[in-house]
Amino acid sequence: MRNITRRTSILSALTLVIILAATHSLSADSRLHGEWKRGDGNVVVSIAPCGLKTCSTNTWIGDTSGGENIGDRLIMNLDKGSGSVLAGEAYDPRRNLTYKLKIDVSETRSISRGCLALGMLCKNASWQRLSAR
Template identity: 45%
Template sequence: MRLAILAAYAAVISTATASYAQQSADPSGVWLRDDGNARVRIAPCGSNICATNLWIRDTSKGEEAGDRLVMSLEPKSPDTLAGTAYDAKRDRTYSITVQVSDRSLLTRGCILGGVLCRNVHWQLAR
């Protein structure tokens, strides 16, 4: 009897997890940063998600076309992903949250254990 209950419980958890994963946010696409300085493609890369600069207007802060941020994200809610982002150019890992809506993204990247954070708004490129 216990085995049957455990099997039923496992089936419910598995179905709920699969359903939740299907409903999770997908940030894939080409996005424009709210300050007009960047055009970025977000797409799967292996088991991660990569954000690759396609175009940068002002390169004075070290950003260049081709720079890539490798994100390891997990669903937190149907519209939010959270995890880490690695910037190989700067050899820095950030904690990151990505909130996805139909035509916009809000990213929040933090360093120093969440002491220093920055929000960036993005619009879907047309």
């Protein structure tokens, strides 16, 4: 039972990690800043600068049974890749975990992929922009 609880916690953390991120690059930041709703409709995040990084903060959760809470935050450090792709890392201070992250972002939609364990445990999420900042 303990392994199931830990696995559920890790999967919840992965869900949180694939909440959109941002980069040090102003053009990449500006594409991500704003409010985003996850494709399953259960999470809304606000993406904004936080110090020298960019943070994604949960502002609304429909069902908290997956371990996600309002106020949970990811601290992003991404670089602009080719085309519309951003890649780098996201740190989850609540769980003390760092994830590899890739985001393909457009003006109205994004797809993110967060991975743990050397890329062996990954999850994708789609996002819809609610508003820009």
